Structure formats: structure tokens, C-alpha cells
Amino acid sequence: MAKQKLFSLKRPRIRQSWNKHNVYNLFRYRLPPTSGRTFFQQKFRAKQETRRWHGEYLTERKWNSMFRHTLRGVIRMNPAEMAAGDGSAAVAGRGSGVDVRPPVRIKGMLYGGPGAHERPIPFAQMTFAPLERRLDTAVYRALFASSVRQARNFCVHGKVLVNGKKMPHAGYMLNPGDMFSVDPILVMRAIGNESTRAFRRLSDKAKEDLRTAIESAARTPKSTTFLKRDDSKTHASNADAEMEADAFAKSSSSEEAESTDTDTPSASAAETLAVTGTKDKNFHLPANWRSYLPKYPRWKIYDAWQPKRFMNLFAFIPRYLEVNHNICHAVYLRHPVARAGSAEIPNPFNNETMQLAYNWYLRRR
Amino acid sequence: MPPRLRPSSLTSTANVIPQSLISNSPLLPFLLPLPLRNSMLALSRQPPSSPSSSRQFSTSKPLASSRYRRFEKTPGRRNGFIDWMRDVAPLLNNPTPLRNIPTYMSYKPQPLPRKDGQGDSTPKREFDDQGNAIDSDKPRRVKRPKADEVDWERAMSEMSLSPFPTNPSFEVHPVISTEFREQIYSRIKMGRSVRRVSAELNCELERVAAVVRLKEIERMWEDQNRPLCTEMQTRVHALMPVSHFTDMPQHESITDMRIHPATNNQLFLAVPESMPFSRKDAGDALGILPADQRMPHGELIEVERMRIEGKSMEEMVEVERQREEAEFQAAQAKQERVAAKKKAETVVETDRFQFRLKPAVTGLVGFRYGVPHDDRSRGVVKIPKRVVV
Numbered sequence: 001m002a003k004q005k006l007f008s009l010k011r012p013r014i015r016q017s018w019n020k021h022n023v024y025n026l027f028r029y030r031l032p033p034t035s036g037r038t039f040f041q042q043k044f045r046a047k048q049e050t051r052r053w054h055g056e057y058l059t060e061r062k063w064n065s066m067f068r069h070t071l072r073g074v075i076r077m078n079p080a081e082m083a084a085g086d087g088s089a090a091v092a093g094r095g096s097g098v099d100v101r102p103p104v105r106i107k108g109m110l111y112g113g114p115g116a117h118e119r120p121i122p123f124a125q126m127t128f129a130p131l132e133r134r135l136d137t138a139v140y141r142a143l144f145a146s147s148v149r150q151a152r153n154f155c156v157h158g159k160v161l162v163n164g165k166k167m168p169h170a171g172y173m174l175n176p177g178d179m180f181s182v183d184p185i186l187v188m189r190a191i192g193n194e195s196t197r198a199f200r201r202l203s204d205k206a207k208e209d210l211r212t213a214i215e216s217a218a219r220t221p222k223s224t225t226f227l228k229r230d231d232s233k234t235h236a237s238n239a240d241a242e243m244e245a246d247a248f249a250k251s252s253s254s255e256e257a258e259s260t261d262t263d264t265p266s267a268s269a270a271e272t273l274a275v276t277g278t279k280d281k282n283f284h285l286p287a288n289w290r291s292y293l294p295k296y297p298r299w300k301i302y303d304a305w306q307p308k309r310f311m312n313l314f315a316f317i318p319r320y321l322e323v324n325h326n327i328c329h330a331v332y333l334r335h336p337v338a339r340a341g342s343a344e345i346p347n348p349f350n351n352e353t354m355q356l357a358y359n360w361y362l363r364r365r
Numbered sequence: 366m367p368p369r370l371r372p373s374s375l376t377s378t379a380n381v382i383p384q385s386l387i388s389n390s391p392l393l394p395f396l397l398p399l400p401l402r403n404s405m406l407a408l409s410r411q412p413p414s415s416p417s418s419s420r421q422f423s424t425s426k427p428l429a430s431s432r433y434r435r436f437e438k439t440p441g442r443r444n445g446f447i448d449w450m451r452d453v454a455p456l457l458n459n460p461t462p463l464r465n466i467p468t469y470m471s472y473k474p475q476p477l478p479r480k481d482g483q484g485d486s487t488p489k490r491e492f493d494d495q496g497n498a499i500d501s502d503k504p505r506r507v508k509r510p511k512a513d514e515v516d517w518e519r520a521m522s523e524m525s526l527s528p529f530p531t532n533p534s535f536e537v538h539p540v541i542s543t544e545f546r547e548q549i550y551s552r553i554k555m556g557r558s559v560r561r562v563s564a565e566l567n568c569e570l571e572r573v574a575a576v577v578r579l580k581e582i583e584r585m586w587e588d589q590n591r592p593l594c595t596e597m598q599t600r601v602h603a604l605m606p607v608s609h610f611t612d613m614p615q616h617e618s619i620t621d622m623r624i625h626p627a628t629n630n631q632l633f634l635a636v637p638e639s640m641p642f643s644r645k646d647a648g649d650a651l652g653i654l655p656a657d658q659r660m661p662h663g664e665l666i667e668v669e670r671m672r673i674e675g676k677s678m679e680e681m682v683e684v685e686r687q688r689e690e691a692e693f694q695a696a697q698a699k700q701e702r703v704a705a706k707k708k709a710e711t712v713v714e715t716d717r718f719q720f721r722l723k724p725a726v727t728g729l730v731g732f733r734y735g736v737p738h739d740d741r742s743r744g745v746v747k748i749p750k751r752v753v754v
Contacts, residue, residue: 009444020454024446027453027470028439031531070629074621077660083669087644087656094638122534143601162752169748176571178752179578184594192597193460305596307460307604312468315604316528316537319617322575323540325598327583331575339621342536348529 004056006149013052014348016140017147023310031353046349046356053347054128055137057149063131067361071126072337119341124355126338129345132320133335135160135180136170141346142323142330143315144182145190146308159186174332181329193306318344460600465607466520467537469528478519526606539606541568541576541616543598548610549573550580558689563662567616570661622660627651664688 005011007021014026032045055063090097131137136152139160145151154160155170161181162172174180307315317323320337323330336344347354439445456476459468468476526537541549545566552562553573563573586593608616634650636642648655657663667688671681713720725731732738739745 009446012444020450021446023454023457023470024449026529027449027457028445029531070626073624075624076618077620077622077656079620079662079665080669082644082657082666083673086641087647088641091636091642091647095636125532125534163754165752167749167752169746171746172748172752173750175751177575179575179754184597188594188597191601305594305600307600309458309460310454312459312462312604313457313470313528315467315601317540317605319538322572322579324546324579324583325601326543326593326595327579327586328594329579329582331571331578333569333571333575337621337623342534344535346528346535348531350532351534 018310018314043356043360046353047360050349050357055131066130071123072335073121074337074339121338121340122343122351123338124351124358125343125345127354127358129336133173135172138174138332141318142321144187159183176334178332184328187328188305191308193308320344466524467605471530477515480514480516539608542607542609545610546576549576553577563619566614567619569619619662620660625653627653
């Protein structure tokens, strides 16, 4: 993967990322002008601009091998019209068809006519459609990662499963019907708000759950908790997933949570909870309170998740994906297509620019 | 496909932002050079003048520097980023939108329309560095305390579905809501076919099948007491347009037919003028199936035809039932064929592998000895082409 300055403010290039610098660059982005340029210059500039957005971590050689000049499109068929005739009206007469809706002349201009209500299909927008098949791009499009590079990182680190099997290749080309999934914890970290991350702060419900678990354990001499104390494996998994003791203490204190006192010793966690506990003053938080956490800690995900900053600007899921965020699974339904008036490839470039880029990649330029 | 280009003597329309948008845009202080910036700020507080000329969205001096700049060189610390984060970013960041109205990037001063309206919705923070501006604003703020309230009615009607203002041809399509998924799943569990549920709920065939697959996993997780990210699901859905389940849901077009590559090239065919040339003839000429068979939900044509013929509802239901029956039979026959084929294979079980042997002819399958085989050569990446479920 090429090393380059991704989010430069001085020499800015727009990327597929929710990074704040990138959002600023996107905000002040201007499409490349075509005035006073030769055709070659226009194409070259368009290719530069679009490649900085689409798969900038791929070499040009790699992308050239993926490029296809065939562009997918769909036409919406109307069953009622098809039932009414066998289609021969479209080529009646000398081959140009019967005008169902004849054009109207108003002040010397022609309006209407067959197909006038339909907007043209922006085929040029489908130039980079082969990249949408890549696993990393699909993971980003399914809103499981906050940038394509992060999605790629997930794949390379073996966090992405395709049809239930680990797929460590970010360049795997998804086939229609493939199901891919990412670990929910990772997803929530990736697209969640970092400052108020759910892992750092226990919600009220979580605190209550923990408390009932501890109290029920205290009532009965035998442990009824979710975990055995000497189960080192689950201990380890809890320890690396769980929040810090000081964060616990911080969140449990009602108004003092806003203060930036992060150096609260973990020993005082018990006292804080005991002092601020509203119902039971006698409640004592044991030193090994971590072992009372259930195996799949609900509150982590679960109550206080917040979207990452600027997520709303990129919050859309293309039609060729069906995503379930409850389980962080998604299905690649079909290849992306263009239809009348809109294409399914998200990018900030207009049709002119994309057409120039498409022309660049045609073999004869 | 030849490029459709504007003559290079004309300026590109893509870069022109209308005067009405830029006149009270929060962008303005960052995009304009300092002397112009001050004069524009003074102007913006006056009633808007007549938009005599459309303004190029550029601050670079056109004559002094012939070199083109892709981005505006913006004044301020770190190319204006610090100021932008303070003034504009809070307006763009909206983690909790209401009524599924998405807040996408726009050049409007307020991404969501405000109640005071009349175009004068410039954020007051911009004038904080100007002492007189603050003074003139203060009494107004007392008079109209609800000035900054979001006008949700207008937001609903003016909802923009393109996240990139420079590309109007990318539009966001709503996703189906969680209860919509439940409805699909329950209908399939009632024993209806995917095709029928798809036609009932106006969802693509593939989507219906995928929803059922995902829902099965969700059920499995619930049985295993694995937690679901329900909070994330609701928050994420709140950020984007969602089509909710109604009595007659209209989620998407289900009869979108893929444009066949064979139809991209022109085909000249001499046909008598008096001869009717139907879709079937066109398919024959191109060597592809006619559109009636290629489109998804081709059976809807038959339904419409029966409706035109004026058949009774009972008859239509009966025809539909027979068609579904035939479809079911065909699927079952195919399943049996596959099972029989699998059964015919010789299976050799070892403790580690299950060898399935089938008859083959040497030379037609496998690789030939002596031919170079590059499965271990350097630089050959072997990314799998498919993952079998």
C-alpha cells in the first residue's frame, strides 16, 4: 500500500473517509474545470481526481487490469404497458415507432415526446464499478468502517468473514449473494464516537446489571455468576474488552462525571459506587468486580453507542447491499448498476468528469 | 461512447454556485480574499441586491495567475481548517436527526432550514469578530428566542437525497426499516415464496432472500444469548432515509431489467414495413431471450393481461396458484436431480477427508504433466474467486 499524505490541508485530495480533515477538503472541493484545456489535459485531470477518490491505495496497473469498458445499467419495465402490446408499436412505420406522446411545440421549442419524462442513464458514473466489488470497499459501504483504508485493515487482519469463512484478502471480489460480516465490537469502535465510547462508560442499566450480579453472588455461597473465577481464557477476553476502573468510577458518580479527573485510583471505585449508590448504602463493590461481568457484556454495545462525528454526511447504504447492523452482517445482492437519472456509485464527481475519466481508461485515447 | 463536452471556450457550469446560495453562505469568509471578505460581510447584512451576474466560485485571481488551483487557498490558520471546525463543522455534524431526515453536505448556510426563514438565516457566530455586529444582534435575539428552531415541515419537503452537492446523479435510496424486515421474514415463514413476497412488498427478489438469511442469523444469535447492536441499528437508521412498512409498501422498483450487452451495438435488420416486429422478434434477432422472460417478475405481465381481459379475481388467483405450484414442482425436481447426481458419486471416507470420486476422461480434466504450473511462482496472488457457503 502506497504511503502518502492522505489528508493534507495544503495540497488537499479528497478521499473516501469520515476524517475531519477530509470532510473539510470535501467541503471546499471544486470539480476540475475544462475551459482552456486540451482534450488530453481534461482527461488526465479527470483521471487524477477520480483515482484519488476511488481506490487510491491501488496501483494504476492493478486498477487498469480491473477496468472494464462494459457498464452495467438497468431499465425499469412496466408490466402494464407490456401486457397492453407486444412492443411492435415501438418500431412501427419506417422503424422509428408510433409517437405515443407526440412532442409539443411551445414558442419554437419542442417539449415532450417519447421518453421525455425519463432522465438519461448516467453510464459514465459506473466507470469505477469494479472497485465496488472489492471486499474492503463493500465493508466501507455497509457502514462497518469509517474509511476504505480502515475496512482494508479489517480484512487484512482477518476480522472480516465471507460466508462464515475468514477472508484475509481485501481484494476479494464479492459475488452476488455473498454474505460478509465483521465483529460487532470492532464495528462499533470504528463508526462510534470516540470521545463518548461505550466501552469507557457504563450506562445505568449496565451498572444495575453488574450490581444485581454481585448481590446475587453475595447472597449465595456458591458462585452463580456468569464466569468461573479460574477461567483464565474468559478473564482475558473480558479484561481486554472492558473499561478501566477509573472510567467506571467516573461514570458512576452522577455530576462529577464531567470533571476531567482521570487519575482516580481504582481502589476508590468501590467507595464511589458505595457513596453514590442511591438505593443501597451497604453495597460494597468487591475488588474482583470484573469477574462478574457476563461473557458478552451487553452494555458495551449496547446502550450508549453514538455515531462518529460527521457520520451523518456519509450515512447511506447503496441499493446493491442489504445490511443488518444488529448483527453486523451484510449481503452483496448484485453488481451495482446505473438507472435513469442515478447511478449506484457514490462519488462527488459530475457526469462530465466521470466521462472524461472513462475516456482516459479506454484503450485508445 | 464519444465524450459529451462543452466547448472549451465556455466556463464549466459545474463550478458555478448560484448567487443566491453564496450570498449568505458561511463559506464566504473563508473563501474570499480579505479585502473582499470584509466588504461582503458588510453587504450580507443589507437586504440582498439583485443578482445581476452569476459569480464564479473562485477566489484565485484570473489574470495574475494562469495556473489553475483545485482548491481555494483559504486564509486563516491551517488553511482555514481551525475556523471551519469552529464555525461550520457544528452545523454539518448532526448525530441525532429527527424523522429520518438526513443531513448531508450542502453549501447552504444551514443544512436544515430554520424557522425564521426569509433567507436571512446566517449564523450569528460569524459576526463575533465584528464588534458592531454583535451589538446589533443582541436585542434581536431577545425578541425572537425561537429563531434557530428547525422547521421540520420545510426540512421534510426540501430534503436533499444527494450526499455530494457536486454530483446530483448520485441519489440515496432509502433502506428498509427493521419492522419491514420482520414483515418479510414472517411472510416467508408463513410458507410464501420469495417471488410472491417480493411482489407483495415491492422489494427486489435478492433483497427478500438476503433479509431472510440475515434474519435467520439474528434469530440464532438471540437463541445463543449473544447481544444484538440494537442501539447502533436504530441510531444508524435514524441518520438515513428509511422506507417504513405500510399496507402498500413502495420500497423500490422490482421490474428493473438489466441492459443486455448485446443490445449496446446497433443491429441492422431488413424487415418488411407491414410486418409487425415484436419484442420476441427483437430477442430472436439479437440472439437473446425476449424482455418478457428476461425481466424479473415476468409473471406480472400475465397478471396485467388477465386484468385487461377482464377476468374475475377467482380466475386470476387460480392461475397464480397453478403457476406457483408448477414453480415449486420444478424447484423440487431440480433438487432431486442434484441429490441423485451427488448420490451417484463414489465417496471414500478417511478420517480427515471425504473424497468424492466421479468418472472423468484423462486429458479433458486436470492439468497436463510437463506444462509449467505457476502455483508457486513469485508475484502470483491467489485470491479465491468464490467462497462456497
